[in-house]
Amino acid sequence: xxxxxxxxxxxxxxxxxxxxxxxxxxxxxxxxxxxxxxxxxxxxxxxxxxxxxxxxxxxxxxxxxxxxxxxxxxxxxxxxxxxxxxxxxxxxxxxxxxxxxxxxxxxxxxxxxxxxxxxxxxxxxxxxxxxxxxxxxxxxxxxxxxxxxxxxxxxxxxxxxxxxxxxxxxxxxxxxxxxxxxxxxxxxxxxxxxxxxxxxxxxxxxxxxxxxxxxxxxxxxxxxxxxxxxxxxxxxxxxxxxxxxxxxxxxxxxxxxxxxxxxxxxxxxxxxxxxxxxxxxxxxxxxxxxxxxxxxxxxxxxxxxxxxxxxxxxxxxxxxxxxxxxxxxxxxxxxxxxxxxxxxxxxxxxxxxxxxxxxxxxxxxxxxxxxxxxxxxxxxxxxxxxxxxxxxxxxxxxxxxxx
Amino acid sequence: xxxxxxxxxxxxxxxxxxxxxxxxxxxxxxxxxxxxxxxxxxxxxxxxxxxxxxxxxxxxxxxxxxxxxxxxxxxxxxxxxxxxxxxxxxxxxxxxxxxxxxxxxxxxxxxxxxxxxxxxxxxxxxxxxxxxxxxxxxxxxxxxxxxxxxxxxxxxxxxxxxxxxxxxxxxxxxxxxxxxxxxxxxxxxxxxxxxxxxxxxxxxxxxxxxxxxxxxxxxxxxxxxxxxxxxxxxxxxxxxxxxxxxxxxxxxxxxxxxxxxxxxxxxxxxxxxxxxxxxxxxxxxxxxxxxxx
Numbered sequence: 279x280x281x282x283x284x285x286x287x288x289x290x291x292x293x294x295x296x297x298x299x300x301x302x303x304x305x306x307x308x309x310x311x312x313x314x315x316x317x318x319x320x321x322x323x324x325x326x327x328x329x330x331x332x333x334x335x336x337x338x339x340x341x342x343x344x345x346x347x348x349x350x351x352x353x354x355x356x357x358x359x360x361x362x363x364x365x366x367x368x369x370x371x372x373x374x375x376x377x378x379x380x381x382x383x384x385x386x387x388x389x390x391x392x393x394x395x396x397x398x399x400x401x402x403x404x405x406x407x408x409x410x411x412x413x414x415x416x417x418x419x420x421x422x423x424x425x426x427x428x429x430x431x432x433x434x435x436x437x438x439x440x441x442x443x444x445x446x447x448x449x450x451x452x453x454x455x456x457x458x459x460x461x462x463x464x465x466x467x468x469x470x471x472x473x474x475x476x477x478x479x480x481x482x483x484x485x486x487x488x489x490x491x492x493x494x495x496x497x498x499x500x501x502x503x504x505x506x507x508x509x510x511x512x513x514x515x516x517x518x519x520x521x522x523x524x525x526x527x528x529x530x531x532x533x534x535x536x537x538x539x540x541x542x543x544x545x546x547x548x549x550x551x552x553x554x555x556x557x558x559x560x561x562x563x564x565x566x567x568x569x570x571x572x573x574x575x576x577x578x579x580x581x582x583x584x585x586x587x588x589x590x591x592x593x594x595x596x597x598x599x600x601x602x603x604x605x606x607x608x609x610x611x612x613x614x615x616x617x618x619x620x621x622x623x624x625x626x627x628x629x630x631x632x633x634x635x636x637x638x639x640x641x642x643x644x645x646x647x648x649x650x651x652x653x654x655x656x657x658x659x660x661x662x663x664x665x666x667x668x669x670x671x672x673x674x675x676x677x678x679x680x681x
Numbered sequence: 682x683x684x685x686x687x688x689x690x691x692x693x694x695x696x697x698x699x700x701x702x703x704x705x706x707x708x709x710x711x712x713x714x715x716x717x718x719x720x721x722x723x724x725x726x727x728x729x730x731x732x733x734x735x736x737x738x739x740x741x742x743x744x745x746x747x748x749x750x751x752x753x754x755x756x757x758x759x760x761x762x763x764x765x766x767x768x769x770x771x772x773x774x775x776x777x778x779x780x781x782x783x784x785x786x787x788x789x790x791x792x793x794x795x796x797x798x799x800x801x802x803x804x805x806x807x808x809x810x811x812x813x814x815x816x817x818x819x820x821x822x823x824x825x826x827x828x829x830x831x832x833x834x835x836x837x838x839x840x841x842x843x844x845x846x847x848x849x850x851x852x853x854x855x856x857x858x859x860x861x862x863x864x865x866x867x868x869x870x871x872x873x874x875x876x877x878x879x880x881x882x883x884x885x886x887x888x889x890x891x892x893x894x895x896x897x898x899x900x901x902x903x904x905x906x907x908x909x910x911x912x913x914x915x916x917x918x919x920x921x922x923x924x925x926x927x928x929x930x931x932x933x934x935x936x937x938x939x940x941x942x943x944x945x946x947x948x949x950x951x952x953x954x955x956x957x958x959x960x961x962x963x964x965x966x967x968x969x970x971x972x973x974x
Contacts, residue, residue, distance in 0.1 A: 384783060386863040386893050386930070389790050404935060421787045462784045464863075491929060492782035494757060521927045525919070536861055536927025537835020537890055540916035544940075545957055547919045556920075558927040589840045591806070591820040621840060622820055645841065646959055 279488045282325045284367040285502050286466075286484030293457035295450060295468075296480045300369035309350035310343060312368035318342055322349040325365040326358050327504065329402075334358045339371055372482060377470035378439060378447070379403055379414075380481075382454060384464040384489075390418040391458060393429065393451060395437040399470035413437075425455035446479040447471075461499065462492035511555070511578050518570040520557060527552025529656050530575035530584035530613075532568075534559050534593045542587040545645060551653035554581045559593070568601020573609055583614045583656035587645055590621030599627035603634045614638040614655045618648035683810035683855045684830070684875040684882075685773060685801070686714070686749065690814045693718040693741045693771070694732075695762045696753035703729050705753070705777075705818050712815040717745040738762075738769040751807070751816050752776040759803060760785035767798040775816050776802035776866070783929070786864040793866060800866020804928065806836035806858035819856060827852020829965060830876035832869055833888035834861050834928070838916055838958070842888060845962035850972040854881040861890070861928025869899040877907050884910045884969055886961060887952075889943055891917035892931045896943035904950040912964045913947045913954040915940045 281289065287297040301312035313320050324336030331337050336358050340346035346368075356363045377399035385392040396414040398406045406413055415436035419425050430448025439447050450471070458466050467485040474480065493500040515522030521536070525543075529551045533539035536558050543553045555578065559571050575584055588598050598619065605611070617639060619627040631641055640655075642648035692709065696702035697719025707730060710716040716732055718741035725736035735741040738750065750766035752759055752774060759778040766774045781803045793800050801808055807817010812826040819836070824843050829851050833839040836858055843856065857872050859865050869887055876882045885907075889896040896915065903911050918940040920926050922933040933939050944954045953968075955961030966972075 384787070384863065387895075387898075389787065389864055391787075421784075421791050459784065462782055464783065489783045489929075491756065491780045492784065495782075523921075523924045523926060525921065533837070535835060535837025536931060537833070537838030537888070537916050538841055540835075540890060540920060540926050540931065541838050541841065541914075541958060543919040544916060548956065553919060556924075556926055589837045589844070591837060591840055592818055593837075620844065621823065644959075646957060 279490050279493070279499075279502075280327050280504070281484075281486040281488065281502060282327060282365065282504055283323065283484050284325055284365070286486035287481065289461055289486055290454075290457060290481055290484055293453050293460065295453045295457060296478070297484070298370045298372055298480060298482065300367050303350070303366040303368055304364065306347060306350045306354060309354070309366050309368055310347045313340055313346035314343060316368055316370050319371040320346065321369045321371050322346065322353055323367045323369060324353050324356060324358060324363040325367055326361040326363055328359050328361055331358060336363060372472055372480065373475045374472045375475045375477070376440060376473040378437070378473070379406070379469045380451060380454060380471045381465065381467040381469070382458045382463070385418065388418050390421055391455070393417050393419060393425070393433060393455065395433040395439070395447070395451065397438055399472070403469060419455065424459070425452050427452070440473065442477055443473050443479055450479050450481075461496065462489045463487060464489050511574055514577060515557070515574045518574065520559065520567070520571055520574060522574055523556040524578070525553050525555055527554045528580045528582045529652055530554050530578070530581040531587070532557045532559055532571050532575060532584070533587040534589065538587065538589055542585065542645065542649070545649040546585065546653060549649040549653040551649070551656060554578055565597055565601035565604055568598055569605045569608055572602070572605035572611070576609060576611065576613070581613060583616065583652050585648055585652040586615065586617040587648060588619050588621070590619070590623060593621075594623045595619040595621060595627030596623040596630060599630040602639070603630065603636065606636050614640065616640045616642055616648050616652040616655065618642045618645055682879050682881050683813055684879050685810070685855060685857060686808045686814040686816045687810050688813055690749045690816065691715050691717045691745065691747045692749050692751055692816060693720060693738060693745065693747035694751045694753060695720045695738065695766065697721060697729050697732065697734060698724055698727070699753060702753035706732070706751070709815050709817070712821050714814040714816060717747050738765045738771065742769045742771065747771065749773045749775065749816060752778055752803070754778060756780040756782070760789050763789050763800060764792065767793055767796060771798060774798060774800045774866070775805070775807050776800060777805065777807060777817055778802070779804040781862070783863050786862065790864050790866060801857065802860040802865060804862045805860030805865070806839065808855065808857050810855045811853050817858065819858065823847065824856060825852040828854060828881060828883040828969070830854045830879065830882040830885045831856040831888065832872045832876070832885065833858055834890050834930070835888060835916065838888060842886060842914065842958045842961055845958050846886070846965060849962050849966050850974070851962070851965060851969070854879055861930050863893065863930040868895050870895070870902045873899065873903065873907060873911070877909055882909065884912065884965055886912050886914070886965065888914045888916070890915060890928065890931050891920050891926065891933050891940050892928070892938045894938065897946040900946040900950040900952060903952055910968045911952050912961055912968070913944070913952050914958065914961045915943045915954065
């Protein structure tokens, strides 16, 4: 789960990581009131999860109340690379003497937290890493030992921070590590980490990714919302307990198990099609989950055909077939479906589908055959009735047992 | 021989009295796995279909000599359950549980690596040695004994590939689901050497997916240390960056962890990579020779 800047800063503040004072606003009135409370100059910052906010005009300094109102009006509702700005963060302006970079990432490759510090802050760190890898000091922390004072000193000296801030930078890193562990983050990034002209060290930005699996013990984090980022279908799927990712094609996909669904997307793409989504109906999918899944897939208006690719293990193919039959009773379906059922109770599932005689539902025997057919159906909707007839004739002669 | 689980496996199931735990433990037992004990705190002294239940893993090990644990408890208790099994001297822990917090696994992984207990999973379908033992939720009926070892980050995709192999009449020595989380107890590099040493295994299929750099590291390892043929498969060529594809570990971050990079790394080190599950079995047939009907 990715947090917005202000959510990240509030999380930092809970762990005594120094951040500028700020106020959250969702309207021009709240923003102008917030600016008055903070005092001038202050900064009006768009809260969307995307880089390049400043260049897009989403971050502006206000010298007085008139400017604060102007900027708030301009930024609220602004579109930044496809995301609509619905929230603002009003913050005291900082007097910047130096810009550093600090982050802690959950390094799955090393199976340890990786702490990074650089004096080349304020720019894209991947670019710094590519052009001048020596400019980033790195250190892995033993998760059973935790962050020690010497870690902070080593990073600060190796990165070459100004001598007078070695200690405060080390302290900030230790607190950042506390936040990383206590909040169960996968990433905490501060870019820039600034030194003010009064030689104070502060996090001027905050990028935080939390582990979704840990939210059961962080009720406050679980309640955080990002109204700009949530796609309609993804929201609907989440409410129904389905694992759904929206893609930009026109072939709806449902499968069981993340790996098999990914593989199905690939095979459809290889057959020349464009998947509209990733949907993992999960292990042991029952009929009602299938009904929900069909609703979510079809709520995307771009979908021209749907592929079900099921290899039953815990999931029983007869349950999937029942779910599909129920879905056709409850949901208006006007696109063709291709269904491939294999594994646990596959014969029973295929028998149920054959008996139900659902309109425009094609049963295919193999994953490759199913992918080829759904691509043909999506690209050639007018022609589908004829194909349907052909398929039925073909399938009738193809019922030989395979195991 | 097969690897990890077999006739010598003596299995203790944590979470045996739960709905999923009892169902799958019964399946494993029917398959012939020696399920010797269950553990549910507070239910010691009871039994589930004749399998004795203990309050602690230590008590179960003392009474039954269990050497393998299958963890079926909910995510919030799973790390503790793995650590308890390790502390009780269990040699192999197979964690089926999905959704264990990543920071829990960081501590568990680091601790287990300092001892001798091997962990498979979490968020995995388990380990099946066809004809010998099944520990987990893999539908064993689809697989028969044979010479192809399979190691995979995904469950159902493994069934798909196993089925493709079965249609060409190949069986399996052992099928190992290592799990789809960012941190799993055993990676490809931990499992492939076991297949390399296993007499029954003549070819290894490794089934990867987007996220992390395990496949890339494995490519180097194979080139340097593995003499048996390895066929690869990678899922997620069409996955967009920044989106988690179902498995907590399956995410392309920036330009890292893409399927194309993984396939390229494997092929660059001489591992042939099937572009579809069907192609994987075709490559296996090409390497091992076709088995006539």
